[in-house]
Amino acid sequence: MSDGARPAPGQRTPESAARGAVVIGGGLAGITAALALADAGVSVTLLEGRPRLGGLAFSFQRGELTVDNGQHVYLRCCTAYRWFLDRIEGAALAPLQDRLDVPVVDLAKPEGRRLGRLRRDPLPVPLHLGRSLAAYPHLSLAERASVGRAALALKGLDLADPTLDTQDFGSWLAAHGQSARAIEALWDLVGVATLNAVAGDSSLGLAAMVFKTGLLSDPGAADIGWAHVPLGELHDRLARKALDSAGVRTEVRSRVTSVSAMDNGGWCVEVPGERIEADAVVLAVPQREAYELLPPGALDAPERLLEIGTAPILNVHVVYDRKVLARPFFAALGTPVQWVFDRTHASGLRSGQYLALSQSAAQDDIDLPVAELRARYIPELEKLLPGTRGAVIEDFFVTRERTATFAPTPGVGRLRPGARTKASGLYLAGAWTATGWPATMESAVRSGVSAADAALRALGRPRPSRLFAFEEAA
Numbered sequence: 001m002s003d004g005a006r007p008a009p010g011q012r013t014p015e016s017a018a019r020g021a022v023v024i025g026g027g028l029a030g031i032t033a034a035l036a037l038a039d040a041g042v043s044v045t046l047l048e049g050r051p052r053l054g055g056l057a058f059s060f061q062r063g064e065l066t067v068d069n070g071q072h073v074y075l076r077c078c079t080a081y082r083w084f085l086d087r088i089e090g091a092a093l094a095p096l097q098d099r100l101d102v103p104v105v106d107l108a109k110p111e112g113r114r115l116g117r118l119r120r121d122p123l124p125v126p127l128h129l130g131r132s133l134a135a136y137p138h139l140s141l142a143e144r145a146s147v148g149r150a151a152l153a154l155k156g157l158d159l160a161d162p163t164l165d166t167q168d169f170g171s172w173l174a175a176h177g178q179s180a181r182a183i184e185a186l187w188d189l190v191g192v193a194t195l196n197a198v199a200g201d202s203s204l205g206l207a208a209m210v211f212k213t214g215l216l217s218d219p220g221a222a223d224i225g226w227a228h229v230p231l232g233e234l235h236d237r238l239a240r241k242a243l244d245s246a247g248v249r250t251e252v253r254s255r256v257t258s259v260s261a262m263d264n265g266g267w268c269v270e271v272p273g274e275r276i277e278a279d280a281v282v283l284a285v286p287q288r289e290a291y292e293l294l295p296p297g298a299l300d301a302p303e304r305l306l307e308i309g310t311a312p313i314l315n316v317h318v319v320y321d322r323k324v325l326a327r328p329f330f331a332a333l334g335t336p337v338q339w340v341f342d343r344t345h346a347s348g349l350r351s352g353q354y355l356a357l358s359q360s361a362a363q364d365d366i367d368l369p370v371a372e373l374r375a376r377y378i379p380e381l382e383k384l385l386p387g388t389r390g391a392v393i394e395d396f397f398v399t400r401e402r403t404a405t406f407a408p409t410p411g412v413g414r415l416r417p418g419a420r421t422k423a424s425g426l427y428l429a430g431a432w433t434a435t436g437w438p439a440t441m442e443s444a445v446r447s448g449v450s451a452a453d454a455a456l457r458a459l460g461r462p463r464p465s466r467l468f469a470f471e472e473a474a
Contacts, residue, residue, distance in 0.1 A: 027055020
């Protein structure tokens with residue numbers, strides 16, 4: 001300022017305004033935060049230590065195959081992730097089902113009587129699932145009736161009640177008349193895939209959020225969507241194109257070594273060979289990495305970040321010389337196999353069929369050798385899919401994410417921090433932060449929005465209207 005006056009609180013000098021913001025981490029949370037800030041006119045630098053964007057939802061090459069590290073799906077109620085797909089112009093590449101329809105195969109039943117379906121009708125909640133539940137063959141008549149009563153009790157829970165986070169979902173289900181079979185064949189069928197934990201290991205608060213939002217809020221809320229192209233096409237190529245168009249400077253292979261406050265109120269971010277100054281910094285990295293980068297005093301109890309546990313996901317990949325599965329996916333009961341997806345077209349495979357088995361809460365399998373996993377899962381696929389019995393296995397491999405998600409254990413809610421820290425200008429993002437959602441792509445995007453919103457308020461910048469359109473849809 002030419003007259004020597006000090007800027008008012010929240011006002012930026014031309015020099016400080018030029019510093020802009022640095023987002024550390026190029027997963028969905030970081031990409032979202034960077035896009036939101038740039039859309040509001042902030043100069044943004046995005047730093048990612050890996051050679052690609054996308055975080056834990058990425059692709060890699062294996063010969064001629066383009067392989068996703070794991071199968072990722074989303075639901076129609078995931079309004080933030082749907083906004084993200086629109087923002088990167090990728091929505092058409094990850095379409096939603098017209099109507100929820102999940103084939104469920106029970107291996108314990110004789111062949112020809114194994115298939116059941118969970119699907120919805122075009123009716124109001126809760127009637128939209130009434131006919132499907134009444135005809136669901138994997139539960140007895142009494143169990144189906146008890147499921148309906150438990151669903152109504154679940155619908156009545158107040159998600160804002162902090163005591164829900166202190167209870168486990170399994171005990172609540174048992175107290176509401178749910179048999180072990182009902183938990184296996186319905187509650188865990190959905191819950192393990194969305195929470196990455198069985199009911200007994202899950203916070204009632206997070207489980208109630210999943211079921212109330214996905215199954216008991218809107219008739220179409222649980223319609224399933226998934227990428228029909230490699231995840232890298234969405235979360236790396238299209239995301240990077242959107243970032244470039246928004247004016248974001250994106251640097252991969254740039255691992256941040258320190259984040260420190262400067263005397264003038266700004267921040268200094270260091271990577272090997274470069275020092276970047278910024279008015280705002282968003283840490284969009286896993287909780288342990290955030291703990292290591294947080295400056296002293298940024299959180300009251302930073303050690304709580306280390307108390308947030310992690311849970312693994314294992315993916316088993318099998319390439320057959322012929323088509324063995326007629327439907328795009330199915331879920332399984334009475335077998336170690338959980339969900340099976342056809343990835344043939346998305347991977348670029350030109351002949352045969354490529355199946356991916358998504359195994360959540362995989363603590364028992366995550367470190368087993370490939371040979372043991374093959375011996376465990378191939379016979380199960382032969383029981384589930386008769387067409388595999390005469391098929392030749394062209395390739396078999398596994399991908400392991402040992403820290404795929406945070407563990408949704410009872411009490412985890414008090415450990416998850418919000419976007420704001422006690423250090424002015426420093427914000428947190430990541431699916432593990434306090435979004436109210438379990439560790440999903442939806443949670444990651446919501447966290448990026450929250451961090452960007454907090455930073456924009458502090459910078460005195462208006463919220464870009466298109467960023468928050470998904471809030472109206474929700």
